[in-house]
Structure formats: structure tokens, C-alpha cells
Amino acid sequence: MSLQDKVAIVTGAASGIGKDIAREFLANGAKVAIADLNVEAANATAREFDPSGARTMGVAMDVTDEDQVNAGIEAIAARFGSIDVLVSNAGIQIVAPIDEFKYADWKKLLAIHLDGAFLTTQACLKHMYAQGRGGSILYMGSVHSKEASVLKAPYVTAKHGLIGLAKVVAKEGAKHGVRSNVICPGFVRTPLVDKQIPEQAQALGLSEEEVIKKVMLKDTVDGEFTTVNDVARTAVFLAGFPTNALTGQSIVVSHGWYMQ
Ligand code: NAD
Numbered sequence: 324m325s326l327q328d329k330v331a332i333v334t335g336a337a338s339g340i341g342k343d344i345a346r347e348f349l350a351n352g353a354k355v356a357i358a359d360l361n362v363e364a365a366n367a368t369a370r371e372f373d374p375s376g377a378r379t380m381g382v383a384m385d386v387t388d389e390d391q392v393n394a395g396i397e398a399i400a401a402r403f404g405s406i407d408v409l410v411s412n413a414g415i416q417i418v419a420p421i422d423e424f425k426y427a428d429w430k431k432l433l434a435i436h437l438d439g440a441f442l443t444t445q446a447c448l449k450h451m452y453a454q455g456r457g458g459s460i461l462y463m464g465s466v467h468s469k470e471a472s473v474l475k476a477p478y479v480t481a482k483h484g485l486i487g488l489a490k491v492v493a494k495e496g497a498k499h500g501v502r503s504n505v506i507c508p509g510f511v512r513t514p515l516v517d518k519q520i521p522e523q524a525q526a527l528g529l530s531e532e533e534v535i536k537k538v539m540l541k542d543t544v545d546g547e548f549t550t551v552n553d554v555a556r557t558a559v560f561l562a563g564f565p566t567n568a569l570t571g572q573s574i575v576v577s578h579g580w581y582m583q
Pocket of ligand 1: 334335336337338339340341358359360361384385386387412413414415435463464465466507508509510511512513514515516
């Protein structure tokens, strides 16, 4: 499945990793819906990438709101005629030790990462099954889909959970030609990570420089951050991969931080 003229929706695409995936999908011929909680930023991104508006659209979507998800996916299908690729990418990070973690924060994080993945998957699968020409669903996991770190209990729990969801989608979707995979990046310098550096420095009693070198990049092979484009190119490869040889898989993109 090449991405030429395929219709893709990327959630959380107004910033960071999702934004670069939207950019790469467009460069590879797809039409792209940029769905985000921040609708102004989603619309601005859509205009930035295609001022003519022919191949992009911004969509207001809180991925935890079932009605907004269903309405958003319907609007994309109505505008572009199909739904071929979903990248469930929207996410947040909240760090604290488990014994101090606020229950409301635990629920908020799980809702965005897991409920959001479920709701967008369900809404897109209905179109993919009805269209009868398959599709590709990608979840934005993390090295934390495979590994744990202190202070990140709900994030690690949610990111592990996405692998389970992807495996079920791979099994149920197979007879409809729908494939499902998880991308597991290492640390990428986005607003999500920039916010964590001072928070972790305070929680761990380290300087910000030490958090980067001794916590975030300690186990990489080259001391380098993973880039948004490292992740976006992996998304293009997986979304366009033409057979069921790659389904139910999780691919780590982390400069060797985690080797499976
Ligand atoms: P980011 O903060 O740059 O972008 C996240 C986007 O998600 C924002 O535009 C935000 O408005 C949107 N968003 C937040 N809550 C939402 C909701 N309820 N509904 C719709 N949109 C919502 O973050 P990022 O670093 O690009 O992260 C994107 C994904 O990549 C997340 O799932 C994150 O867990 C994952 N990830 C990030 C890293 C990293 O190091 N940055 C590493 C591994 C995985």
C-alpha cells in the first residue's frame, strides 16, 4: 500500500512528532487530516503544509470525547472520501512517584493514551471495513511500551497497553486487510519532553543537563535524541507497507536505547 492519494488522520498533529508525521505523509502523496485538541494550531498546521487546502484539513478533536472523535472522523471521510490510515499519536506526560500520584492525573493520562486509541480506532475501522480495501493503524508507543522508568507509572502502563490493542486490531483486522503496528520512540525533543526536563530535575535532585545525559540519553549508542523525522520516516514505512508480514508488531526507534 503506497501512501499516494490515501487519506490519513493523525491525532495530536498540531505539534511535535504528529506534526512531522503529517508533513512526511503529505510529502509521500497522502491527504492528511490534522486532528488536535488545539484546533487553532491544527488549522494553522493544515494551512502551513498546504495553503491551497486541497490536501489537508484541521480537525478539532479531544480524543477522549466519543462524540468529537466520531464527528471528526465522519467529517474527514466526507471531505476526502475515505479513511485509509490512522496514526493514534495524541499524548501527554505527567511525572510523579506512585505514592504521590494524583488519581485524577492517572485517569487523565490513561484516558488520552488508551481511551483515545480505542475511540479513534473504532471510528476508523468502521470506514476501513466498509470500504473493503484495507488500511493501516499506527499507535504511538514509546520505549516505555517495553521498559519502565521511575515517576512514569500511568505512561508506562498506557504505552505497554497499546501493544495489546495493536495485536488485537491486527488479528481482527486481518480479514479486512487492516494492519496495525506500534512505533516506540526514544526521547524526542518536543514540548512534551521539554516540559519534563525541569520536572525530572527537581524530582530526582539533578541538574537539567544531568537529566538529559544521565537519565534520558544514558543508554543510547550515540548520546543522541531521536528526532521527529526518525519517527515520521518509520511511520511512512509502516503505513505504506503492502503486506500482512508487518502487523501486530512494535518497532523501537531509539538510537539503541532499547534493543529487543
Ligand atoms: P507534543 O506535546 O509535542 O504533542 C502532543 C499533541 O497532542 C499536542 O498538539 C496536543 O495538543 C495534543 N493533545 C493532547 N491531548 C490531546 C487530546 N486529548 N486530544 C487530542 N489531542 C491532544 O508531544 P510529542 O512529544 O509529539 O508526543 C506525541 C506522542 O509521542 C505521544 O503519544 C507521546 O507519548 C509519544 N512519544 C513521545 C516521545 C518524546 O520523547 N517526545 C517519546 C516516545 C513517545
